[in-house]
Amino acid sequence: MNTAAVQTLTHHTPKDYQSDLKPIWCPGCGDFGVLSSIYRALSGIGRPPHEIAFVSGIGCSSRIPGYTTAYGFNSVHGRALPIAQGIKLANPDLLVLVAGGDGDGFSIGGGHVPHVIRRNIDLTYIVMDNQIYGLTKGQLSPTSPRGLKTVTSTYGSLEDPVNPLLYVLAYGASFVAQGTPADMPGLVTIIEEGIRFPGFAFINVQSPCVTFGEPDQQLKAHKTAMKSLSSLGHDPSDRLQAMALAQDYGRELYTGIFYRNPDPPPKYNDLVRERQKAMAPTALPKDRILEMFLPE
Amino acid sequence: MHDLIIGMAGSGGDGVVSAGESLITAAAIEGYHALLTKSFGSQIRGGESSCRLRISTRQVFNPNGTLDVAVALNWEDFLRFGGELPVDGHTVVIYDSKTGVAPDNIPLAGVRPAATLAVPIGDMAKQAAGTDKAKNTVVLGLLAGWFGIARHSILAGIRKKFGKKSAEVLEGNERAFAAGVSYAEANPLSGGRSMAAPENGGATQFVVDGNEMCAAGAIFAGCQFFGGYPITPSTEIMQFLNREIWKYGGAVLQAEDEIAGVGAAVGASFAGKKAMTATSGPGMSLKTEMLGLASIAELPLVCVNVQRGGPSTGLPTKSEQADLFQAIFSAHGDTVRPVLAPISVADIFGITIEGFNIAEQYQTPVILLSDQEIGQRKETVSPIDTKTFELIERRRPTANELEHYERFRITESGISPISTPGAAGGDYLASGIEHNEQGAPTASGEMHARMNEKRIKKLHPLKQRRDLFVIAGDPQSPLGLISWGSVAGVALEALDLARAGGLQVKLLIPKLLYPVAEEVYQDFLGSVQAGLVIEQSHQGQLYRVIRMFVDVPDGVQPFNKSGSNPIVAREVLDRLQEMALELQRRRAPELQPAG
Numbered sequence: 095m096n097t098a099a100v101q102t103l104t105h106h107t108p109k110d111y112q113s114d115l116k117p118i119w120c121p122g123c124g125d126f127g128v129l130s131s132i133y134r135a136l137s138g139i140g141r142p143p144h145e146i147a148f149v150s151g152i153g154c155s156s157r158i159p160g161y162t163t164a165y166g167f168n169s170v171h172g173r174a175l176p177i178a179q180g181i182k183l184a185n186p187d188l189l190v191l192v193a194g195g196d197g198d199g200f201s202i203g204g205g206h207v208p209h210v211i212r213r214n215i216d217l218t219y220i221v222m223d224n225q226i227y228g229l230t231k232g233q234l235s236p237t238s239p240r241g242l243k244t245v246t247s248t249y250g251s252l253e254d255p256v257n258p259l260l261y262v263l264a265y266g267a268s269f270v271a272q273g274t275p276a277d278m279p280g281l282v283t284i285i286e287e288g289i290r291f292p293g294f295a296f297i298n299v300q301s302p303c304v305t306f307g308e309p310d311q312q313l314k315a316h317k318t319a320m321k322s323l324s325s326l327g328h329d330p331s332d333r334l335q336a337m338a339l340a341q342d343y344g345r346e347l348y349t350g351i352f353y354r355n356p357d358p359p360p361k362y363n364d365l366v367r368e369r370q371k372a373m374a375p376t377a378l379p380k381d382r383i384l385e386m387f388l389p390e
Numbered sequence: 391m392h393d394l395i396i397g398m399a400g401s402g403g404d405g406v407v408s409a410g411e412s413l414i415t416a417a418a419i420e421g422y423h424a425l426l427t428k429s430f431g432s433q434i435r436g437g438e439s440s441c442r443l444r445i446s447t448r449q450v451f452n453p454n455g456t457l458d459v460a461v462a463l464n465w466e467d468f469l470r471f472g473g474e475l476p477v478d479g480h481t482v483v484i485y486d487s488k489t490g491v492a493p494d495n496i497p498l499a500g501v502r503p504a505a506t507l508a509v510p511i512g513d514m515a516k517q518a519a520g521t522d523k524a525k526n527t528v529v530l531g532l533l534a535g536w537f538g539i540a541r542h543s544i545l546a547g548i549r550k551k552f553g554k555k556s557a558e559v560l561e562g563n564e565r566a567f568a569a570g571v572s573y574a575e576a577n578p579l580s581g582g583r584s585m586a587a588p589e590n591g592g593a594t595q596f597v598v599d600g601n602e603m604c605a606a607g608a609i610f611a612g613c614q615f616f617g618g619y620p621i622t623p624s625t626e627i628m629q630f631l632n633r634e635i636w637k638y639g640g641a642v643l644q645a646e647d648e649i650a651g652v653g654a655a656v657g658a659s660f661a662g663k664k665a666m667t668a669t670s671g672p673g674m675s676l677k678t679e680m681l682g683l684a685s686i687a688e689l690p691l692v693c694v695n696v697q698r699g700g701p702s703t704g705l706p707t708k709s710e711q712a713d714l715f716q717a718i719f720s721a722h723g724d725t726v727r728p729v730l731a732p733i734s735v736a737d738i739f740g741i742t743i744e745g746f747n748i749a750e751q752y753q754t755p756v757i758l759l760s761d762q763e764i765g766q767r768k769e770t771v772s773p774i775d776t777k778t779f780e781l782i783e784r785r786r787p788t789a790n791e792l793e794h795y796e797r798f799r800i801t802e803s804g805i806s807p808i809s810t811p812g813a814a815g816g817d818y819l820a821s822g823i824e825h826n827e828q829g830a831p832t833a834s835g836e837m838h839a840r841m842n843e844k845r846i847k848k849l850h851p852l853k854q855r856r857d858l859f860v861i862a863g864d865p866q867s868p869l870g871l872i873s874w875g876s877v878a879g880v881a882l883e884a885l886d887l888a889r890a891g892g893l894q895v896k897l898l899i900p901k902l903l904y905p906v907a908e909e910v911y912q913d914f915l916g917s918v919q920a921g922l923v924i925e926q927s928h929q930g931q932l933y934r935v936i937r938m939f940v941d942v943p944d945g946v947q948p949f950n951k952s953g954s955n956p957i958v959a960r961e962v963l964d965r966l967q968e969m970a971l972e973l974q975r976r977r978a979p980e981l982q983p984a985g
Contacts, residue, residue: 115830144814147661152822159819160831165811166819167660168831169653170683176617176650180657180665181811183641184615188661188811209646366641377637381776383606384739386634387596389415390550 103140108133111143115160124301124313125155125222127275132162132191132220134278135285139189146189149178151203153195154229155222155301164191172203175210178217186363189289190216196223200256201236208265213362214293220285222301223258225311232306239344242308259340259352262296263333268355269295270336272348275302276316280349287351293358300347316347323350330354391585392447394537395454397475398529399440400463405526410441411768412530412551416543418595418770421588423449426768429474430707438467440475445539447588451734451879453767455958457481458583459537461529463511464489465497473953480504482579484532486511486525505579518569519562527563531570538584541571596771600735600764601626603771604694605634607742608666612781613692614640615665617654619647619673622706623762624696627668648676652693656680659689660820662810664746668694670762671713672702678720681755685725685845687820688798688808690749690784692742694758696765697875699952709762710952711875714931717757718904724842726849728752729904731759733860733878735769740779741901744858747782752848753808759903761926763876763956784808792816797829800840804848853907861914863889863896868973869966870914870921870946871897872936877926883959884924888966895966903932906939920945920969924962928952945969 111133119125136146146164150156152171159166165188169177178192199207199221210217226244227233233246237258241250262270269291273281281299288295302312309315328335328350336353378385396413398406410426417424424445431437442453456478462468462485468475477483477498487508491497496506509532515524527548534541548567552560598606605627608616616635618628632642640663645651648669655665669677674695684691697713699705717729728748732738738760749756787795787807792815799806806827809816818829824838825831832838852858860878863871863885873881878899888895898914900907923933923946930948949965951957 142814144817145812147811149657157831160821163817165660165817166821167657167687168819168821168823169656169687170679170822173649173653173680173683176645176653177657177660179643179650180615180617180654180659181661182657183643183654184658184661184663184665185812205646206650209650366636369636370639370641373636374639380610380638383610384596384598384771384774384776386606387598387602387771389418389595389597390547 102142102145104142106137106140106142108137111136111162111164113161113163117161118157119154120305122304123154124224124275124303125158127278128155128220128222128281128299128301129158129161131275131278131281131285132158134282135289138282138286139289141189145187146191147178147181148191148193149174149181150192151194151198152229153198155193155195156198158193172198172201172206174198175203175206175219179210179213179215182215182217182363183366186216186367191289192217192219194221196221196225196237196258197227197235200258200261204236204256207262211262211265211267211294214268214359215362216293218285218288218295218297220297220299221258222299224301224303224307225255226303226306228303228306255344257340257343258298259343260337263337263340263353267296267353268293268358270352271296271350272298272300272352274300274313274316274320274347274349276313277320277349280322284351291354293361319347320349321346323348323352331356391583393450394445394458394539394585395456396443396445396459396461396533397440397457398461399438399468399471399475401467402437402439403523404463405523406461406463407439407441409526409529410443412544412547413443413445413533413540414597414768414770416540416547417445418597419543420540421591421593421595422447422540422770424770425450425453427453427763428766429471431470438470440467440471442475445585447586451882452876452959453956454883455956455960459484459533460503461485463525465491469497477501477503482583483507484509488512507577509573514569514573515566518565521562524563524566527566528570531567532574535571535574536579536583594773596773597768598735598771599626599766599768600732600738600760601696601766602630603735604738604742604758604760604765605630607739608692608746609634609638610739610776610779611743611746612664613666613746614638614663615655615658616640616667617643617645617651617658617665618667618669619645619651621648621670621673623698623766624668624670624694626765627694627696648673649680652677652680655691656684656689659684659691660687660811664690664750666692666694668696670696670698670706671700671704674713674716675720681727682722682725683822684755685721685727686822686824688753688845689755689820690753691755692745692749692758693755694760697759697761707762709876710927711761711877711925712927712931712952713759714903714927714935717759718935724846726846726905727755727757728849728852728902729757729759730858731875731901731903732764733875733899733901735764735767736771736774738764739774743779743781747780748852750784751782751805753784753805754849759875761876786810787816796827798825798827798841798844800827800844804844849905852902853905853909855902855907856910858900858902859907859910860897860899860901864894865896866917867894867896868917868919869893869895869970870918871895871924871962871966872899872921872932873924874900874903874932875925877924877957880957880959880962881924884962884966887959887963891963893966893970903935906935908939911936911940915940915943915946918943918946920973922947922949922962922965924949924957926951926957
């Protein structure tokens with residue numbers, strides 16, 4: 095798409111990625127920690143803010159693009175992934191980040207997840223998973239545990255939660271990680287690694303809702319519960335082991351990289367570019383395009 | 391004859407549609423104008439299929455009604471198409487004698503055709519080519535022989551088509567064609583029904599359907615991204631772009647659903663590319679939320695709806711003009727989206743370019759309302775001078791404006807410069823939430839009102855675009871016709887018939903359906919006392935939309951039908967003649983001497 099390959103690397107401090115907008119989140123929200131981890135990870139990567147597109151859907155966490163100096167797109171509920179894919183295919187030189195909540199990614203927008211994975215488009219998708227709908231004030235979410243009582247499950251939820259980690263692994267995601275703002279350095283590292291990964295990277299962040307979340311899901315609880323996968327001796331190139339560990343979602347808080355495909359499939363956005371390049375010489379000049387319809 | 395309408399029906403393997411394709415190609419090469427519409431049963435393969443071909447020495451704009459020639463390879467299949475293949479007393483009916491039906495006993499209730507010809511089509515095919523697969527080639531020979539159409543070009547087409555196969559197949563088909571021609575010559579029709587030579591013999595003509603023409607227009611306009619999902623009858627747009635767009639630096643994403651298709655197009659537009667999606671009725675419903683996003687984020691986008699019968703799955707393979715209300719009113723919130731409609735296959739090329747231009751200039755989604763008739767019918771199209779099209783690009787910020795960039799700055803025109811990711815200094819937040827001039831989310835009702843004003847005001851100049859209307863006929867006439875989309879082709883023909891019959895009529899065809907250009911309608915209706923708004927929908931949607939915005943004289947009535955029976959020019963003319971008489975009667979008392 096005739097965009098010159100512009101991928102600048104320069105020195106930027108985390109503050110360079112911070113916009114003037116004040117977050118609307120409740121004091122103590124886990125998303126603050128995710129936001130500063132993103133600033134720090136982006137600083138580590140070094141792409142200037144204007145070469146980054148940051149897309150989200152709807153929800154508390156989906157406000158996040160506005161708090162950065164990247165080109166942001168706070169879109170509609172559940173549709174961040176399709177929009178991000180359009181951006182990446184239109185201009186593969188951009189660094190494209192996607193963020194949202196568990197409702198956005200695994201309920202209303204859940205149908206898009208398998209497809210972005212099988213295309214392996216080079217996006218980094220950060221889900222702030224808090225097992226509750228915060229923006230609409232405390233309803234059941236797709237990752238809420240069975241039995242949870244909320245304003246829309248007065249007598250307790252009757253359904254099992256989605257397991258986001260197992261879900262994306264089963265669909266064939268090549269990079270799957272989990273973090274928590276209770277471990278900021280760890281979170282910064284996996285976001286940075288996710289961005290550097292050549293292809294679609296999925297990062298589930300256990301980001302507590304301080305207002306509607308359960309007491310045992312708060313940052314303080316995370317600090318004692320979290321177990322780093324590396325300390326367990328997990329080999330991130332072992333997909334089956336990653337799936338076995340992912341089964342513990344909801345019971346254990348593992349942090350780090352579950353799976354990093356040592357031999358990832360080609361990136362869709364690269365294939366698109368190659369095809370464009372290969373086919374360009376066969377183009378009829380546009381002012382003669384109707385000649386395609388000459389009768390034979 | 392100057393105009394010949396042939397209808398053919400058979401079962402899936404009989405190749406009647408392929409025969410229609412051969413005929414339109416041959417007609418185009420010889421310089422005839424032609425339209426080919428195809429109709430199928432709902433089976434995916436096999437089942438009945440039919441086509442209608444209208445060949446004319448002059449340009450024609452619609453498939454018209456009753457057949458001059460009806461070809462029935464078997465009666466069961468033919469009759470399944472009912473009103474799509476109407477036969478009357480001037481029709482020549484050709485059918486396979488093998489069906490065992492006696493000529494005076496053909497199953498057309500109450501109709502005595504001008505001629506009924508039982509031809510051993512299947513046997514001739516077997517004899518000539520050794521297979522009854524060549525039945526359609528025999529039919530081509532019969533048609534060429536009896537109606538004098540394009541004999542040499544049809545034969546050349548057969549040679550090209552079967553030349554790729556074995557010599558045996560080619561020779562068999564050549565013999566089958568010759569057998570058809572000889573049969574016709576040996577059994578001449580009484581009354582002579584031979585086609586006159588085309589007025590523009592030998593001129594270059596393209597043969598193309600509306601969906602492909604739309605896609606070609608998109609490429610010409612600079613479209614570099616298409617996101618979509620297969621849905622009848624729009625899929626050919628995606629298929630064509632999937633073959634071609636890469637050559638022009640673009641990409642097609644066949645998305646997982648309609649929403650993702652339009653979503654990716656919105657994303658590509660945000661990233662600075664001209665982007666498009668296409669769908670039909672049910673898909674349009676799914677895309678509606680995303681169109682609202684494009685409206686508030688002020689992102690250019692072209693969304694094509696190739697209309698079919700609805701609601702829901704409705705009639706997926708049949709044309710209708712029943713999505714006008716949806717196109718105009720389905721948005722949530724106060725928003726205006728330009729709605730355009732082409733009137734023919736040739737026209738959709740320019741209308742698509744216009745769609746991109748309006749989208750880019752006004753930073754808005756544009757809905758292009760095509761219909762199955764235009765989308766899937768093949769038409770001969772004369773060369774189009776592409777130099778006449780100006781291409782418009784979105785207004786990007788100047789270096790100065792990037793110093794203190796405000797994405798949604800409230801300007802005199804309502805249009806604010808739009809930056810592109812990658813441009814330093816131009817970063818902003820695009821959002822579905824209401825925002826201030828800088829793009830920051832806001833809950834201020836006052837800001838919302840100002841932004842609504844900006845977003846709607848910027849489209850006002852469209853109402854002055856008189857070039858997006860066809861205005862024809864006698865400007866002072868008290869009789870007026872209004873029509874749109876493919877059905878406008880019927881109105882154009884009715885106008886010609888009226889003129890030929892000495893009836894003064896004027897015609898207005900809006901290609902811009904929304905926003906409603908009140909002044910254009912008011913000026914047109916100034917002289918009108920009676921008339922018709924012709925469209926293919928049950929409610930008469932255009933008639934009602936016009937009345938929302940414009941005072942329409944009581945004498946102007948809706949003339950609308952839903953279903954797949956095309957409205958024909960002759961019945962429009964009949965209504966106009968009645969209206970003219972009524973006007974005369976009403977005027978008569980004024981002419982009586984007082985007393």
